[in-house]
Amino acid sequence: MRSVETEQRGILRYFYYFVAVAGIATTFLVVSVYQRYAAEAVQDRVANFHLHTLTQVREVSAALAAAELARTRLKVEGQGGWATEGDRLEVKGQLSAAVHSIDRSVASIGRLRHGDADEKYRNAVRRLRVKFDGVRQAFEDEGLRADYEDQLAAFRLSIYQLDRLHSIDVERAVQGLGRASGKRTRQLVSLASVVLVLTVFVLWRLFVLLRFRLRRHSATRKALFERERELMQAQKMEALGTLVGGVAHDFNNLLTAVLGNVELLRAETPEGESPAVELTEIRKAAERAAGLTRQLLVFGRKDQAETGVVDLKLLFLDMEVLLRRLIRADIELTLSAEQDLWLVEADRVQMEQVLINLSVNASDAMPQGGDLTIDVSNVRVGGEAPALATIPAGSYVRTRVRDTGLGMSPDVQSRAFEPFFTTKESGKGTGLGLSTVHGIVTRNNGYILVESASGHGTIFDVYLPRSDGAAIKTGERAAEAPRGTETILLAEDDDQVRALVSAGLRSAGYTVIDTADAEEALEVCKRLESPVDLLMSDVVMPRMRGDELAQRVLEFFPGIGVVFISGYFEEEVLERVRELGSPLVAKPFKMHHLLRVVRQELDARREFGRSAHGM
């Protein structure tokens, strides 16, 4: 991208070009005006000096011819005798008139001045006058003088000299004016050529600059359009996330009720008797539904990760049927796992999400069908392999998802994990699949690598650190739930959940005071003569949130335990709960898990109280 400074220098250069053009044009103009003025001066001199003098000179010549004719007549006819005295006097008069005319014209020529007329003219006029003085006497003597012919020839010569001096100068002036005119024309043509060339050049440069700016403007508009589109997409996803979060919250309450009640019934039903099998199936279905809800929350980024020790081999093998439904029939799925696969620390649901997203992505990359291979194996990263240079040395469980699809160009590969980046048609991809995978893997302290080439398929490798803990197996029956005899104040706006929780707590030996919201709970607190041992409250309730209620109740009964239950995981809500330092149980929960948390909180408070008293 061209810098602003470069552009400014470019503009300054065009300014210089314009200055040059203007300078040349001005110079030509000034010189042209000067030449025009000089030409006018020459024209004036020709008209008022040369031509005027020439007119007088020609008159002198004509008068001289008349005088010579008269003189000849006087000479010839005088010898032969005049018919009458009148004739002689007439010719004599003609001679006098001619001489007078010459005299007048010569005097007129002598008076003609034009500026600082050359000395050659003054000398020529002086010679004319001198020679005329010589012939005037000869004329008056009627040709009796002996040197008459020489005088006359000298006078004629002086007239001729003056005539030629002026004629030659007129001729030179006319030629000079013609040359000057021609020169001016050539100069104008030269000027026009220079100005034209420079103007064309400057216009071309401006055109290039304009084209560059238009292209940049177009690119900026395109980028802006892209950003707007991404923003709209993000807003749409945000709205969808909010919607999903809200739905999941309500759905969690329902599932909490279902699972809780099933658990209660299951606890009361001896193993192997009817309807124990059915209840187990109901519980599995409800747990699957709870898993789906969690996936929705992951999608909406409102999940509360439940990290635990996971056996990816069991997890992925359980998903095989689901994956086969997700991908198309023309894709051959092969799922394999190392026999003694290490365990990892991860959120089960999120890992399911990772595999689903990678599989769907691979399926989309194989529009003509192909092979999708999922392989889970143990790897030790020593840092010697170039591709693993970004992964710290250690033991990992690697999940490799390989497809034989279109592959990715280096450019696409570098942006594969960017949110909202998708190569799919508009409306067919959210651009969130791989970014969600990346987010999950990173949050679970893992790494994800991609290896691909256009037309040669893609390999995604997910590395999760090996865990030393023991895995909680799917379907594993929970340990015996802990019991107690303390009094618990329960605040839950959902009737089903409240009834389930209340029943579960009572069945574990606790005394439970049910309230439908925060206000009712506070009313109970006012009426109670002895304090409760623990407040169990939903976080999101109408009129007053659970955390606010907890603060108010603690004013009545300082030091009691607090447990929150919630199916809604807004970051803001979680933050407030964390500030109170109380445990939060996510809906839907299993009753024995809730009872264990309750027991831990009551025991912790008791310990705290003892140590406080001991102080």
Add this chain to the structure above:
Amino acid sequence: MKRVILSMLLCASVACSPTGRSVDSERTRLVRIGVLPDQAKEVLAQRYAPLVEYLAATAEVEVQLRLPESYEALLEAFEERSIELGWFGALTFLRAERESGAEPLVSRDIDLSFTTAFVTSSGATGRSIGDFVGRRFSFGPRLSTSGHLMPRYLLYQLGIDPETFFSEVRYSQAHDQTVLWAANNEVDLGAVNSTVHQAMLLDGRLEAGKVRVVGQTPPYTNYTWAVQPHLGEEVRSRLLDAFLSLDRTMASHRAVLDPVGAGGFVPVSVADYDELRIAANLLDEPGR
């Protein structure tokens, strides 16, 4: 960038600047005169000595006379600027004008109406030029206007190609030689400067009735005094004025005018040689 602009402005100002006549010789006070070697050196030295003396006195400059060996030598001297003022025939002037920028100053009164005569011996039978077909012919010097260019131009206008029309075409070294060849029947027809012919009759070098004229060219401008283009305006003006001031009514001036065969001098310009220029171009003669 600034240098480029300055260069452009400089070019523009140079392109527009008016050209003026050089004034470097304004300081010149020495005027060297070269004359056409159409006569023997002794004759020429004697002929021009009064003029040299007159010009020095009237124009107030130092004048030196240079006598070149040939027409070519005169042109070379002018081109090398070893003479400031030259006496040229029309053809040599055209070459000097073309090669050195010579500028005509004055001509004799008779030079503006010069003619060339075609002469033959009085005993020859031809009455006009056309009657001399297949006979021997001689021009004057090859670089002479009156002896070569203008008679050839007349022949061209008459439709005569001398090299095919005549049995032999010669070039003499001088006009008087041409006249003598015709008089002595060494050629049957000769083209000669009319004034030389007249002068030979007057000074007795040619016996009256020895030759007769069978044709003559129309008048044309011939000899001229021309100056170097760089000659300063002041000196140029003084020389012009000196020439124009020569007056036959004064005995001292007649002593100057008579040897050079002039009644007086008149100003001339390049336009006076237009007709000759056309002839020279047309015939592609050396004078071009």
